[in-house]
Amino acid sequence: MMAAGTDVEPLTAPESVAAKPPLRSRRIGRPRPGQVGTALVLAVLAGLWIYPFVWLISASLKTSSEIFGGGLDLIPEAPVWENYSRAWTEVGFATYFANSVLITVGTVLLIVVRSALAGYVLGRYDFVGKKLLIGIFLVTFFLPEGYTIIPITQLTDQLGLLNSHIGVILGLGAGGQIAATLLYAGYFRRLPKELEESARIDGAGQFTIFFRVMLPLAWPITATVVILTFLFAWNVYLLPLVFTLSEPELRTLAVGMTVFVGEQSTDWSGMAAAAVISLLPVIAVFVVLQRKFVDSIAGAVKQ
Incomplete structure (x- = not known):
């Protein structure tokens, strides 16, 4: 305690604080001419x-x-509104829609699994001929679809899968898919090795490490591959057309659009209604996965 009679100086603010002018209020509601x-x-x-x-x-x-x-x-x-009901029932777009869903889902699953496995090997391991293999992948990336449709059709025919959903799925998903593979390879390359070492100490095998540790971490890349593959498989025209020439009931939505084109006239209103129906799943998939897609693109830009 202070002794009685001791003079106590009043507390004063430092000169820098006392002399500081008050903050000016920001003006809200007046955008600049440039904005x-x-x-x-x-x-x-x-x-x-x-x-x-x-x-x-x-x-x-x-x-x-x-x-x-x-x-x-x-x-x-x-x-x-009858245009939609006519396109869905009378023209047979309900069947085409089911075919497109089945083929697209199968193609997406096939491409995600095989691209992730190939990208994991390319990103985490060094082996003889790795650069040569990547070079071959890049060459196949620039080949037009028309150059590969003939050998793919012949191979699928020899397997007895030409006029089937499985044949279309294998034809669409068994290519090089170099873009998806390199996306996974670049992502897996950046992950620390301690993740795999910790999993091995806990007794996990190689496939367990991949499917339960590495692949879940690559969810942003998986979302990107799903969106890009979905757009490709949903809208592809040439290969499903060739594979379903003798089986019209196996047509996809893209191929089924030709039903509205007749010898004498074209049903433009029915084609427009069918196009709207075919766009709805694409919009739904993008809305659900757009955040992961943007995150993966932003992560690639930061690298």
């Missing part, structure tokens, strides 16, 4: 980008004569 211009440009570009999709939805609710007679008008006079 307004940027927003307008982006809005115009977004409108141009989304206009074809909006037009497609509008065309799916019109008659064929109204599509070409209405000009740029996006609002139909009287929505024709």
Whole structure:
């Protein structure tokens, strides 16, 4: 305790603090002219980008004569919802849709598993001929699909799988898939070796380490491969067309679009409705996996 009569000086703030002017309040609600211009440009570009999709939805609710007679008008006079029911039932798009789902899911599973396994080996192990193997993969990456369709068809025919779902899945998923393989290889290369060593100490085998430790860690890359493979398998046209020429009931949605094209006329409204139906699963898959897809792209940019 202080002795009685001791003078106590009052507490004062340091000069630097006392002399500091008060913070100015930020003005909210007044965007800069540059920001307004940027927003307008982006809005115009977004409108141009989304206009074809909006037009497609509008065309799916019109008659064929109204599509070409209405000009740029996006609002139909009287929505024709029968276009969707006609495309789904009468034309047989329900069967084509089921075929596309089966073939796409099988292709995605096949490509994810084999690309992840190949990428794991290329990313974690060094062996003789590794650079040569990667070079061969890169060469096959630039080969057009038309150059490989003949040997793939002959091989599938010799296996007795030409007119079947399994044949289409093997034809789509048994290629090099170098892009997906290199994505996995680059990701697995960055993982620390201590993860595998710890798993081996706990008694895990090689396949257990891969499927229960390494592959779950590569979920962002898997999401990217799933999206890209889904888009490829869902929209591919040439190979399913060749593989299902003698079996029309095995057609996919992309091949089934040709049903609307006749010798004398084309059912444009039915084709537009079918196109909208075929786009819905693509949009759903991208909405579900878009965060992982963006994270994987951002991680690749940071490297």
